[in-house]
Amino acid sequence: MQNIFFHYILYMQEKIFREIEEIRKSIQKINTKDIKEIEEFHVKYLGKKGKFSKLFKSFRKLLPYQKKQLGESINQLKKQAKEISSKLKEEKVTTFQEGILEDFTKPGISCIIGRRHPISTMKHTIINLFEAIGFITVEGPEIEDDWHNFTALNFPDHHPSRDMQDTFFIEKNPDLLLRTHTSSVQIRYMENHRPPIRILSPGRVYRNEAITARSHCMFHQIEGLYVNKGVSFTNLKQTIHYFINELFGSVRYRFRPSYFPFTEPSAEVDVYCGLESEIDRSITKGTGWLEVMGCGMVDPHVLQNVDIDPENFSGFAFGIGIERIALLLYKIEDIRFYFDNDIRFLKQF
Structure with a gap:
C-alpha cells in the first residue's frame, strides 16, 4: 500500500513539473495587440478556473519536501504571467491612445448623455x-x-x-x-x-x-x-x-x-x-x-x-x-x- 502511495506522489510530481514547463513555454510565446486575445490569455492562465488554479489544487497532494521544491517555481511563473498580462494591456491602451493622437479625423467614442427629469x-x-x-x-x-x-x-x-x-x-x-x-x-x-x-x-x-x-x-x-x-x-x-x-x-x-x-x-x-x-x-x-x-x-x-x-x-x-x-x-x-x-x-x- 505504501509503495502505491509513493508511486502516486511521484507521478503527481512529474505531472506538475510537465505542466509548469508547458505553461512556461506558452506564456513566453504570447505576443498580441488584440484585446480579446489578451483577455483570453488572462482567463486561461490567471482566472479562477485557469491553469494556475488547477496547478495549485494538484500541488496540495504533494509531500512537504516536494511542495518546497516546486512551490517557488509555480509562484515565480504565476508572477511572470501577471506581468505579461499587465504589459500587454498597457501596450494596447498606449497604442489606442497614440492612434487617436495621430489622427484627429477619426470618430470619437459615442456615449448616451442623460437628461434631467x-x-x-x-x-x-x-x-x-x-x-x-x-x-x-x-x-x-x-x-x-x-x-x-x-x-x-x-x-x-x-x-x-x-x-x-x-x-x-x-x-x-x-x-x-x-x-x-x-x-x-x-x-x-x-x-x-x-x-x-x-x-x-x-x-x-x-x-x-x-x-x-x-x-x-x-x-x-x-x-x-x-x-x-x-x-x-x-x-x-x-x-x-x-x-x-x-x-x-x-x-x-x-x-x-x-x-x-x-x-x-x-x-x-x-x-x-x-x-x-x-x-x-x-x-x-x-x-x-x-x-x-x-x-x-x-x-x-x-x-x-x-x-x-x-x-x-x-x-x-x-x-x-x-x-x-x-x-x-x-x-x-x-x-x-x-x-x-x-x-x-x-x-x-
Missing part, C-alpha cells in the same frame, strides 16, 4: 428665480410630526381644516405622518432663526388622493416665506408678479380669494392657458385657467407658535406645485407621465 428642471428654474431676489433654500424631513405639519400651522385638533389634506399617517402616539406640504420646513426654520427670514422650501409631499390625470398621491412643492417688519400684501403681489413674468412671460394671471389655515388673507393664483388645443382644454377643465400656486399673509397665530411677535413682524407665504407649472409650460396632458419613467416621454426634455 422635467420635474428637476422646473424645480431648479424656480429656485434660481427666487434666489435672484434674496431667497435662500432650506430643506427638512419628509416624515413629520403633528406639531410641525399641522398644529403650529394653525390646524387645531379635530378642526375641519385638517380634512382639507388627506394624510398618510405612519403611527400614533406620537403622531407621525408623511408631510402634506413643505410648510413644516418653514416652522422648523422659524423655531431656530429670527427675522428677517426669506426662505424657499422645496421637496416631495404626500396626500392620500386618487391618482388621476391632474392629481397624484405624491408630488413636488416649492414653498416660500418672507417675514420682516412692515411686510404687506402689496409685497406679496409684487413678488408673485415678478415670478409669473419671469417664468411665463407676458401672460394673464389672476388672484382669487381662498382659505388656508396658516394665512389670512389667502389667495390662489391662476394663469390663463387659453383653449387653443385639446391639451389646454384638458388641463384647465375647459376654463382656460390653471391654478399654479396658493399664497397669503402669514396668520399671526403661526408667528406666535414660533415665538415671533406678530405686533412687530408680519410676513407672506406661497406654495407652488411644480407638476402644475410643468404641465402648463411643457403642454403635458397627464400628470402620471412624470412617474412612468417612459424613456420616450423623458427624452423629449
Whole structure:
C-alpha cells in the first residue's frame, strides 16, 4: 500500500513539473495587440478556473519536501504571467491612445448623455428665480410630526381644516405622518432663526388622493416665506408678479380669494392657458385657467407658535406645485407621465 502511495506522489510530481514547463513555454510565446486575445490569455492562465488554479489544487497532494521544491517555481511563473498580462494591456491602451493622437479625423467614442427629469428642471428654474431676489433654500424631513405639519400651522385638533389634506399617517402616539406640504420646513426654520427670514422650501409631499390625470398621491412643492417688519400684501403681489413674468412671460394671471389655515388673507393664483388645443382644454377643465400656486399673509397665530411677535413682524407665504407649472409650460396632458419613467416621454426634455 505504501509503495502505491509513493508511486502516486511521484507521478503527481512529474505531472506538475510537465505542466509548469508547458505553461512556461506558452506564456513566453504570447505576443498580441488584440484585446480579446489578451483577455483570453488572462482567463486561461490567471482566472479562477485557469491553469494556475488547477496547478495549485494538484500541488496540495504533494509531500512537504516536494511542495518546497516546486512551490517557488509555480509562484515565480504565476508572477511572470501577471506581468505579461499587465504589459500587454498597457501596450494596447498606449497604442489606442497614440492612434487617436495621430489622427484627429477619426470618430470619437459615442456615449448616451442623460437628461434631467422635467420635474428637476422646473424645480431648479424656480429656485434660481427666487434666489435672484434674496431667497435662500432650506430643506427638512419628509416624515413629520403633528406639531410641525399641522398644529403650529394653525390646524387645531379635530378642526375641519385638517380634512382639507388627506394624510398618510405612519403611527400614533406620537403622531407621525408623511408631510402634506413643505410648510413644516418653514416652522422648523422659524423655531431656530429670527427675522428677517426669506426662505424657499422645496421637496416631495404626500396626500392620500386618487391618482388621476391632474392629481397624484405624491408630488413636488416649492414653498416660500418672507417675514420682516412692515411686510404687506402689496409685497406679496409684487413678488408673485415678478415670478409669473419671469417664468411665463407676458401672460394673464389672476388672484382669487381662498382659505388656508396658516394665512389670512389667502389667495390662489391662476394663469390663463387659453383653449387653443385639446391639451389646454384638458388641463384647465375647459376654463382656460390653471391654478399654479396658493399664497397669503402669514396668520399671526403661526408667528406666535414660533415665538415671533406678530405686533412687530408680519410676513407672506406661497406654495407652488411644480407638476402644475410643468404641465402648463411643457403642454403635458397627464400628470402620471412624470412617474412612468417612459424613456420616450423623458427624452423629449
